[in-house]
Amino acid sequence: MWKGRFAQDTDEAVINFTQSLDLDWRMAMADIRGSVAHVRMLAHTGLLAADEAAVIEKNLREIADEIKKGEFTPKLSLEDVHMNIESRLIEKCGATGARLHMGRSRNDQVNTTVRLYLRKELLDIWEGLEALIATLLEKAEEHADVVVPGYTHLQQAQPISMGHFWMAHAQAFMRDARRLCSAYDAVDESPLGCGALAGSTLPLDREFTRADMGFARITENSMDTVAHRDHFLDVLYFAAVFGTHVSRLSEDLIIYFTTEFGWLKLPDSFCTGSSIMPQKKNPDVLELLRGKAGQLTGALVDLLTTVKGLPLSYDRDLQDDKRSLFRSLDCLKGIFSVLPALLKNVGVDEERANKGFADGLILATDVAEYLVLRGVPFRIAHEKVGRAVRWCIENKRPLDKLTLAEWQALIPEAEESLLPLLTPRRSVERRNTYGGTSPQQLRAQIGRAKEKLAAYEKEQAAHREKLPDML
Structure with a gap:
């Protein structure tokens, strides 16, 4: 793509070192959808004839079908998903395909592709988070009248409703839901038309492409747009905090499941045994969930370290900005694939729990x-x-x-x-202050949480309706 300026071909080692195809091929549909919006805008502004735009869009959609059917094999020599698709377009429709990139840099093209991809991914993540919170609300209702010890410093403190325990974790995940909504809002901006860093001399219509792709608004400053990764950091911050909440929940369940506590019952289907000790029932799934917090926190620190002190505007360091981001998205999906189902099957041995109250x-x-x-x-x-x-x-x-x-x-x-x-149950019943552990307050808290969750669900449904086709 830059052969006109250079007298030598790119060294093969450099091609292998600088390629990002292993990372960004998953965004192929999003890249094509961004190009569709761009070509429609070029026709709208008269920069491209209507028949040329129609040919380009038709061929882009054919390329999308090739990718879906597994008929498109990308070439490492073309470096990334963006150049592979553009090269294939030119193969299919010649010089007309070469007109696609007018008024566009890979800087704003990549930015657009990632934001299109992320919006759908975050809505999928939301579905997992909603299922987790809903499960905790169900457990809170199920155990509203079950009395267990509450702990501070991991020492018995006061009796609580087990439902109150579940709601304590649910409230943490509700805050994560708000963080996820904020991260989505940060992603929901259209960068297309910013060019390499300074905009364009061509009469581009950024509002047209914004509307075509269903973004909420247009980014304000072209230099800032191609340089910052705040929206990535917002997603990773959500993931890191969520990971710490998953880790804490897992740790609680692991502790209460031990023989020494012994009043929490985990399903066999979410535990493993020992290769040498026949009696063992190990909470491996919870331990793995607890360990995921390190990956999610590490991803946030990774990107924070990468962007620290980069000069304006775009720098190639940012090519790897998506590695930690995508790993985190995959990690979150893994968590949601097991945690809600595990929680649904957790039981409580109230009699065993109450033995801990023996000294009063x-x-x-x-x-x-x-x-x-x-x-x-x-x-x-x-x-x-x-x-x-x-x-x-x-x-x-x-x-x-x-x-x-x-x-x-x-x-x-x-x-x-x-x-x-002086009974544990009476103690729980009398703690009737707002947000307290009494069954009356607990059920009121569950009701408020359900209302808030429904509002989040409505917000996410509205976002999903704005997603463009092909994603």
Whole structure:
């Protein structure tokens, strides 16, 4: 494509080193669709005769069919998907095909292709995320009345509804949904017409191509457009944060599944055994899911490091910008292929979970708040209950099994009304503040989450309707 300027052919080693065909061939349909928009605009502005535009578009669509049928074998010597398709076009319709690239640089062409490709990919990712959140909402409803220990510092803290646990993770993924929507918005701009960096002297109509490809708006500055990769970073940031949330959920389930905890039940179909120990049931799928966070975080750091300090505008460093991006998209799809299905089959052994309450100490905060309601300053109540806890430990007495006389000997303010409050279930039911763990608050929270999820679904459906054909 630049043979007119150079006296020597490109060295074969350079061709192999600089090619990106192994990376960008997956975007062939998007590249063709961007070219269709471009050629339509050239005809619209009079830069291309209507019959020439029709010939080019017809042949582009034929090339798309060749690719879909596996009849098109790209050549490494042509470097990338863009030049392979243009070369094939010229083979099919001669000099007319050579007119396609007027008013366009590979800088804005590649940018357009990736954005077209990414919009569809992100909508597919959304479907996986929506399925994951919906599954967690189902689990929250299923376990709304199941009481289990809640932990801080991985030490028993207060009793909670298991549904509240599921909703805690659902809320994190709901924030990821918002991040995904924001990433989509960043991608949803048309760069076509920016040229190499400065626009064009030709009378291009950028609004025409924007509308033809269904983008929400046009990028504002041609130099910035071909140079920045903020939209990639937004996608990778979503993926990295999502990965940390998947890792935390996986870690929780792995811990509660251990023999030492033992109150979470994982399906056999999502576990593996040992090659030497017949008794083993290993949570390998969850461990692999936990490990994916490293890949997703690494992809973000990879691109951040690449773009740091690059001068305006385009630099060849950016050719590899999509490697980490595409790996992350593939990684996300892998996560969604197993995680929702695994969660649907997770069970809870409430009886085993409640054995952890045997010493009753998980109810200590309930006693302190009981005293607060009787006028005892909280810090004093905290100290009184702390001494009672120490007495229970030293005398091997469960806190929730103390008699009224024992309570009054330890805490004179205690009355008979304290005793019926000291059960894990009652503790959960009484935590009825907004966002709290009580079944009443939990079901209200689930309802609000369903409404928000429905709004996200509507937003994504509207985006999908704007995608052009061929993608």
